[in-house]
Amino acid sequence: xxxxxxxxxxxxxxxxxxxxxxxxxxxxxxxxxxxxxxxxxxxxxxxxxxxxxxxxxxxxxxxxxxxxxxxxxxxxxxxxxxxxxxxxxxxxxxxxxxxxxxxxxxxxxxx
Amino acid sequence: xxxxxxxxxxxxxxxxxxxxxxxxxxxxxxxxxxxxxxxxxxxxxxxxxxxxxxxxxxxxxxxxxxxxxxxxxxxxxxxxxxxxxxxxxxxxxxxxxxxxxxxxxxxxxxxxxxxx
Numbered sequence: 235x236x237x238x239x240x241x242x243x244x245x246x247x248x249x250x251x252x253x254x255x256x257x258x259x260x261x262x263x264x265x266x267x268x269x270x271x272x273x274x275x276x277x278x279x280x281x282x283x284x285x286x287x288x289x290x291x292x293x294x295x296x297x298x299x300x301x302x303x304x305x306x307x308x309x310x311x312x313x314x315x316x317x318x319x320x321x322x323x324x325x326x327x328x329x330x331x332x333x334x335x336x337x338x339x340x341x342x343x344x345x
Numbered sequence: 346x347x348x349x350x351x352x353x354x355x356x357x358x359x360x361x362x363x364x365x366x367x368x369x370x371x372x373x374x375x376x377x378x379x380x381x382x383x384x385x386x387x388x389x390x391x392x393x394x395x396x397x398x399x400x401x402x403x404x405x406x407x408x409x410x411x412x413x414x415x416x417x418x419x420x421x422x423x424x425x426x427x428x429x430x431x432x433x434x435x436x437x438x439x440x441x442x443x444x445x446x447x448x449x450x451x452x453x454x455x456x457x458x459x460x461x
Contacts, residue, residue, distance in 0.1 A: 265447065276455075277436050277452030278450070280450065283447065283449060323388065327447050332378075335387060335388040
């Protein structure tokens with residue numbers, strides 16, 4: 235069956251460090267992979283999209299990698315800040331059709 | 346643009362009652378998604394529409410759930426009869442998507458449903 239696994243339920247890091255979140259999938263052939271941020275009591279908000287033929291994408295302090303051989307995406311936040319504390323969700327996107335989400339990783343950045 | 350608008354934001358009802366959740370997508374978007382979020386199961390896709398047509402409803406839990414999109418600016422998710430296990434936050438999201446362009450999803454603030 236198709237699975238999307240975000241390896242850590244929770245990740246605690248110190249301010250200024252780099253946070254690395256993992257998204258693994260099985261039995262999928264996504265054309266795109268997207269990352270979202272969700273704050274408590276709010277809907278998810280889009281952060282980054284990466285295509286299957288792209289290895290890496292950057293946006294300010296965010297970096298996403300996509301390895302279709304390993305079936306894995308890594309999401310990095312460099313120079314993390316307490317304001318980055320939130321739940322981060324990856325979503326798989328098979329050619330513009332449905333979008334299915336992982337369970338999310340709750341990131342806490344401590345001052 | 347006001348974004349995706351969902352109503353009600355909170356609903357408390359008793360088991361057996363009918364519940365209707367409403368969604369107004371962003372104008373011009375061609376796709377609409379309904380998700381359900383719980384601590385145990387995360388964000389689950391229930392159904393999505395493209396150009397007002399239901400494309401995949403395989404995530405709808407059972408016949409008690411139904412969704413409609415009568416026009417491009419309105420969708421409903423109905424639960425009849427409701428059960429305590431339906432308690433969750435229900436999100437609506439809209440997007441511009443097709444097989445060439447994978448637009449991101451814009452989510453509403455959700456409808457928190459509690460069934461007693």
